[in-house]
Amino acid sequence: MAKRALVVGINDYAPIGIGGPDLNGCVNDARDMANTLVICGFPALSIRILTNQNATKTNIISNLTNLVKTSKKGDSIVFYYSGHGTRVTNIGVDFEVDGLDDAICPHDYASAGVIRDDEFAAIINKLPAGVNLDVIFDCCHSGTGTRRMNLVDLDGNPTNEAARFIEPNLEDEFYFNHSKELIEVKKESKKGTKQVVTKSTMNHALFAACKESQVAMEGNMGGVTRGYFTYNLCKVLRATNGNIKRSALDAQISNALAAMGAAQTNQTEGKTRELNQIIFK
Template identity: 25%
Template sequence: CINDVQRIKKFLIEHGFNESDMIILTDDQKDYNRIPTRANIIKYIKELVSDPRNNDSYFFHFSGHGGQLELHNLLVDPLSEGVRLTVVFDSCHSGTVLDLPYVYSTRGTIKQPKILLQGAKNALDTGLRYFQGELESFRKSVKILATKTLEGHVIRRKNLQTMSSVADIVMFNEQTSADAHEGGQATGAMSYALIKSLSRDHKQTYKELLNSIREILHEKYAQRPQLSASHPMEMESPFTI
């Protein structure tokens, strides 16, 4: 959404970013190289993170429709320790777009991985079989449960190792994307809520900001915000870009 891009641009300038350092791709550009085609997006992402240095701060925003890119490989993998990246997504597939391993709830705690939740359900089903007297089925279930749980922990550990990063990476997105209209203009719900929250109070913790975004979205939309990170973070620390 072009309106989102203009709002984010204004927001970044107000927070110390220089317009000359920005790469902006929108559908209304006359220069083909500034239109957000897949090739152009990949090209400029690579250019953006080509020479990361200590204390560099990056901001990546995407608002619109489109397929998935291997953005973890493009945006996350090149970054080194001491580099900060803040990402805001208003798009389809935004829930898994960067595949960052640590997803935080509005309580400021790490959400349980799906594999562990499924393991708990399997354990409950196994216990019910035992109490219902299905002994043979119980024995088989215990074996299957033990195997699945072990595989789940192996997968989880592998994901943490491969998807984490020494750089400080934080992503704001919705579990599902939504188009919104504010003041007669089209906008992405996440972009709108983020800017509105920080316009009210720019000195918030990550936890406060996530809750504020949730409250703003809850007023009009069904979408639920998420915050994910490249490594465990202190949610009571001040939000910064």
């Protein structure tokens, strides 16, 4: 049984250096995630890391495809991404709006394009039977009408917080702002109660930094810029050496985010059986 991972963290968006919609904490997140995976039993040489200009669309897709394709029954694999997220319109062949795709932004997204959830699904659907896959996203899955964040502290002073969200193009933003008319709104079974989301059709477990209606944030954590979600995810995994059920991990991250006053709620999805199993097993 092998344990392997692909870890992606992007601070520097094209062009290289100053000029892109850069972030500050994503490479720190990638480093912490890789080190945490080693603590959880992943051999260092089995972890592939892509950061900044190496995290192109082509490199991310090819490495993820290889990770999935070469996995065998009993293996445990992880795909982790820390960077900008966005939403793009899914236009049908007859210019009918099918809905909105969540997407991540590789280093060269401005020229190569984003990586849509449909593209990930096409890769992950080829996962061999019996392979354990955990997908972890520390990015914004949507912003619900958010254009700019007025980031100030309790005294009204600017903070170093940043939303990991790329503003969509006008055409995407238009459909996004009217999304309630275009897509079915899923209601939580228990309002006000934090729950994992069970999906019987999933062949993997998904850990998202926030709900689709929220943005994921990064900020100063002990003098180092970090993603709030990844900081708490790694903290729990290191404390337990990864010996924790996915549902319990979800709950502990949620409690930690709430305790620090973060304006985001993590969301975990998967089959009931897998959510009740120990992660990375």
